[in-house]
Amino acid sequence: MLSRVADSLYWMSRYLERAENIARFLDVNWHLTLDLAMMQQNHWSALVSVTGERKLFEQRYDDDTKDNVIRFLTIDPDYPNSIYCCLQSARENARAVRDLIPIEMWEMINVFFHQIEREAKKPGIVFENPYMFCEEVKKRNLTLSGLAQDTMDHDEAWLFFNLGKMLERADKTSRIIDVKYFVLLPHLQDVGTIIDVVQWAAMLKATSSFQAYRHRVGIINPTSVAEFMLMDHYFPRSVLYCLTEAQSFLHEISGTRIGYFGNDAEKMIGQLCAELSYQSIEDIFVLGLHEFTDHLQLQMNRVDEAVFKTFFAVSEPHQNDFIEE
Amino acid sequence: MDFSAYDTGAFYDEMFTSQGQTRPSYQVLQKRLESLPAGEIAARQAAAEQFFYDLGITFTVYGHSEGTEKIFPFDIVPRIISSQDWNFLEKGLTQRIYALNLFIDDIYHNQKIIKDGLVPAELIHSAEGFFPQCVGINPPHGVWSHITGTDLVRDEKGEFFVLEDNLRSPSGVSYVLANRRILKRTLPVVFEQINIRPVDDYPTMLLDMMHQVAPSTGGPVTAAILTPGMFNSAYYEHSYLAMQTGVELVEGRDLVVHDGYVMMRTTRGLKRVDVIYRRVGEDYLDPQTFRPDSLLGLPGLMEVYRAGKVTLANAPGTGVADDKVIYSYIPEIIKYYLDEEPILKNVPTYLCWKEKELSYVLENLDQLVVKAANESGGYGMLVGPASSKQEQAAFGEKIKANPRNYIAQPTLNLSRAPVIVGDHFEGRHVDLRPYILYGEEIKILPGGLTRVALKKDSLVVNSSQGGGSKDTWVLAEPDQT
Numbered sequence: 011m012l013s014r015v016a017d018s019l020y021w022m023s024r025y026l027e028r029a030e031n032i033a034r035f036l037d038v039n040w041h042l043t044l045d046l047a048m049m050q051q052n053h054w055s056a057l058v059s060v061t062g063e064r065k066l067f068e069q070r071y072d073d074d075t076k077d078n079v080i081r082f083l084t085i086d087p088d089y090p091n092s093i094y095c096c097l098q099s100a101r102e103n104a105r106a107v108r109d110l111i112p113i114e115m116w117e118m119i120n121v122f123f124h125q126i127e128r129e130a131k132k133p134g135i136v137f138e139n140p141y142m143f144c145e146e147v148k149k150r151n152l153t154l155s156g157l158a159q160d161t162m163d164h165d166e167a168w169l170f171f172n173l174g175k176m177l178e179r180a181d182k183t184s185r186i187i188d189v190k191y192f193v194l195l196p197h198l199q200d201v202g203t204i205i206d207v208v209q210w211a212a213m214l215k216a217t218s219s220f221q222a223y224r225h226r227v228g229i230i231n232p233t234s235v236a237e238f239m240l241m242d243h244y245f246p247r248s249v250l251y252c253l254t255e256a257q258s259f260l261h262e263i264s265g266t267r268i269g270y271f272g273n274d275a276e277k278m279i280g281q282l283c284a285e286l287s288y289q290s291i292e293d294i295f296v297l298g299l300h301e302f303t304d305h306l307q308l309q310m311n312r313v314d315e316a317v318f319k320t321f322f323a324v325s326e327p328h329q330n331d332f333i334e335e
Numbered sequence: 336m337d338f339s340a341y342d343t344g345a346f347y348d349e350m351f352t353s354q355g356q357t358r359p360s361y362q363v364l365q366k367r368l369e370s371l372p373a374g375e376i377a378a379r380q381a382a383a384e385q386f387f388y389d390l391g392i393t394f395t396v397y398g399h400s401e402g403t404e405k406i407f408p409f410d411i412v413p414r415i416i417s418s419q420d421w422n423f424l425e426k427g428l429t430q431r432i433y434a435l436n437l438f439i440d441d442i443y444h445n446q447k448i449i450k451d452g453l454v455p456a457e458l459i460h461s462a463e464g465f466f467p468q469c470v471g472i473n474p475p476h477g478v479w480s481h482i483t484g485t486d487l488v489r490d491e492k493g494e495f496f497v498l499e500d501n502l503r504s505p506s507g508v509s510y511v512l513a514n515r516r517i518l519k520r521t522l523p524v525v526f527e528q529i530n531i532r533p534v535d536d537y538p539t540m541l542l543d544m545m546h547q548v549a550p551s552t553g554g555p556v557t558a559a560i561l562t563p564g565m566f567n568s569a570y571y572e573h574s575y576l577a578m579q580t581g582v583e584l585v586e587g588r589d590l591v592v593h594d595g596y597v598m599m600r601t602t603r604g605l606k607r608v609d610v611i612y613r614r615v616g617e618d619y620l621d622p623q624t625f626r627p628d629s630l631l632g633l634p635g636l637m638e639v640y641r642a643g644k645v646t647l648a649n650a651p652g653t654g655v656a657d658d659k660v661i662y663s664y665i666p667e668i669i670k671y672y673l674d675e676e677p678i679l680k681n682v683p684t685y686l687c688w689k690e691k692e693l694s695y696v697l698e699n700l701d702q703l704v705v706k707a708a709n710e711s712g713g714y715g716m717l718v719g720p721a722s723s724k725q726e727q728a729a730f731g732e733k734i735k736a737n738p739r740n741y742i743a744q745p746t747l748n749l750s751r752a753p754v755i756v757g758d759h760f761e762g763r764h765v766d767l768r769p770y771i772l773y774g775e776e777i778k779i780l781p782g783g784l785t786r787v788a789l790k791k792d793s794l795v796v797n798s799s800q801g802g803g804s805k806d807t808w809v810l811a812e813p814d815q816t
Contacts, residue, residue: 012589016602105391105565109577109584113390120391166602263602321602 015107016170017322022103023174026151029096031182032083033147035060038189038216040140042209054079060188061091080140085130093147094130097123112161115154122150166263173259180252181310184303186216187239191300210235217247236299237291249306250286257283275316282309336373338365341753341760347493348762349414349752359814360417367525368412373758380411380755383517392513394568394798407510408803410754411521414765414785421781421809424487424495427679428769429777430669432483435500435656436773437672439479442655443470453671454664461739462661463709464654466617468624472641474650475548476775481648483771489750496682498766500662502653504614507784508537508770509572514806530811532781538579540772540780547774548646549609558582558610559599563631573614592635597645610646617651659708659742660686683745687738696743697734700727703743705734718794720746749794752805754787764788766796767807782807
């Protein structure tokens with residue numbers, strides 16, 4: 011397939027997944043604030059730290075009130091990773107490949123975008139009931155995943171779509187783990203208390219894994235939850251699960267057997283998977299959970315760069331004024 | 336919602352005779368529309384518009400901020416063409432397209448028609464659409480205009496005229512298909528009762544044509560649609576046609592000339608392209624041959640094309656016959672090449688480069704429609720009766736500065752068709768753009784795009800000027816009269 015088209019599919023998918031995960035960040039935080047209303051700590055500020063965009067936020071807003079943080083993450087037209095901007099980018103990329111994606115998918119992305127655009131122009135539900143708003147964003151993207159699975163040919167286009175989705179999700183799950191780090195930081199004395207359990211449970215809920223965790227692991231404690239979210243073999247949002255999926259998509263694209271590499275993207279993702287596979291959660295806690303997720307995010311960025319250089323590297327689009335008859 | 340208050344005015348109405356009788360082809364439709372209350376019709380109209388919006392069937396308007404997308408306004412009352420009228424149009428269009436291709440081929444080869452004194456050489460050489468770079472090129476089957484979208488209008492007597500030929504890069508066919516899809520949902524009962532000729536096979540016709548004109552290199556044919564990109568006003572159509580035909584939608588930056596062939600860059604290396612349906616103007620196609628500043632095309636493309644290793648549809652250079660001054664010679668051109676009387680008439684045209692006609696035009700600006708010879712999309716024209724004295728004076732200066740570039744035509748009283756206005760129907764002016772494909776032989780999609788000037792009394796149907804569209808039905812069986 012065309013390199014440009016592969017690039018667009020990959021980014022369309024990444025932006026959709028990103029929008030969903032921002033909704034998940036908000037969701038977990040909103041629950042935390044309701045449960046822990048008496049604690050008077052500013053969870054919303056923590057959320058800005060998790061995105062890694064504190065500088066940009068502070069340039070744009072005077073303080074980190076709930077409404078400011080919600081606006082920043084959902085409908086801010088000048089924050090390139092707000093849900094609104096993610097959908098705008100997803101739709102632009104979808105437009106570039108609309109001849110290739112099933113019409114149902116294009117229609118869903120288009121309707122989804124217009125819905126968020128209306129909210130951005132005249133905010134209502136996003137402030138009144140962020141939970142409902144986040145639910146809607148999650149559901150829309152989950153429906154899109156289903157459409158991709160069941161209506162796209164499982165060919166190269168689908169592989170790039172899924173590659174983007176898995177790399178984005180791995181990054182975002184690692185950041186959801188970070189929410190806990192930033193929220194917890196000033197209150198180390200809460201470790202092991204009921205508050206702590208509520209917080210870890212909120213993380214599981216934010217990744218739609220609470221039930222699975224209860225079923226397979228049971229008791230909520232930091233080590234087990236972190237292990238589950240980082241390296242569970244079955245949970246489709248765990249970092250390791252996403253990375254090994256991404257690895258297999260990359261190898262399916264190139265035809266190279268797993269265990270060998272044919273390009274830089276395969277080399278880097280292989281190294282990353284191995285690193286995560288052969289570490290115990292205890293090793294990670296010794297290193298520091300936040301430090302470890304930071305390191306993961308850096309490595310994942312390098313995989314993304316390698317994917318770009320291997321498959322996509324072409325020039326930028328141009329404006330033009332050619333008018334048809 | 337009934338037609339009791341409908342006024343046909345002094346125009347040819349597509350649905351009613353001047354005595355208010357319903358034309359036979361519209362009778363089933365009328366019965367159905369009158370059985371629906373106004374509220375129901377409004378609801379269906381709204382549902383149709385929502386469908387366009389949800390599907391992102393939009394075009395980009397220039398002069399607005401980047402990426403301003405608009406829905407092409409749509410009216411759910413279809414325009415119906417009787418099978419008799421269509422047979423006539425089909426014959427006329429086939430004749431005209433056949434002759435025009437012979438003409439273009441002659442212009443880029445021996446120029447017999449110039450030597451025989453029918454068309455002045457200086458007119459050809461001063462036509463913006465004439466490209467000396469195309470002289471001597473031999474496109475497969477001698478076909479230059481593979482896709483044509485002829486604009487037809489009817490006068491107050493109902494007679495059809497050709498207004499423009501659009502041999503370069505006609506757009507709008509995707510709306511024909513979308514309109515039909517929507518109307519099937521909107522008025523299913525009518526579809527069950529009358530036999531309407533389908534339009535859904537257009538993508539198949541298009542794909543067949545692309546394969547027919549491929550260079551004979553052996554092996555499977557790879558076709559592609561070349562788009563300027565998603566900021567182009569017709570991008571929706573480019574992607575729609577690629578989706579429907581299954582061919583690759585490419586931009587200039589996806590292509591490269593390699594080993595004497597055009598190749599596209601894929602995730603698995605370079606792949607040869609045999610046929611390019613180009614939706615990029617020829618002057619942008621190859622910076623080595625045409626505009627050196629173009630970033631949309633492919634350097635070296637024309638060399639490959641000249642060598643017959645790739646087919647371009649439409650062939651670069653067809654615009655010479657699109658020039659509105661050359662247009663006035665087309666009836667003569669048909670007689671010259673085919674030795675036949677033209678079936679379809681031209682609108683009478685005054686040529687401003689002829690001194691006598693120039694002074695007539697300047698004296699009658701308030702009566703005439705004046706057009707620049709190479710503009711399209713409703714740009715660069717003056718509609719005399721709808722213009723102010725100042726506008727006429729300003730336009731007169733433009734004409735005097737460059738008479739070769741202007742023609743004038745009497746203001747035609749275009750035929751009208753009913754549209755929904757609030758809770759009733761009103762007549763609005765329409766035109767018709769059939770789509771003609773030419774590979775091994777000429778094939779015409781039944782009907783085409785009916786554009787309608789939604790502004791009351793307006794004669795300009797272009798989407799950029801407030802025009803909308805209607806589904807266009809060609810009936811399969813002759814009217815019972």
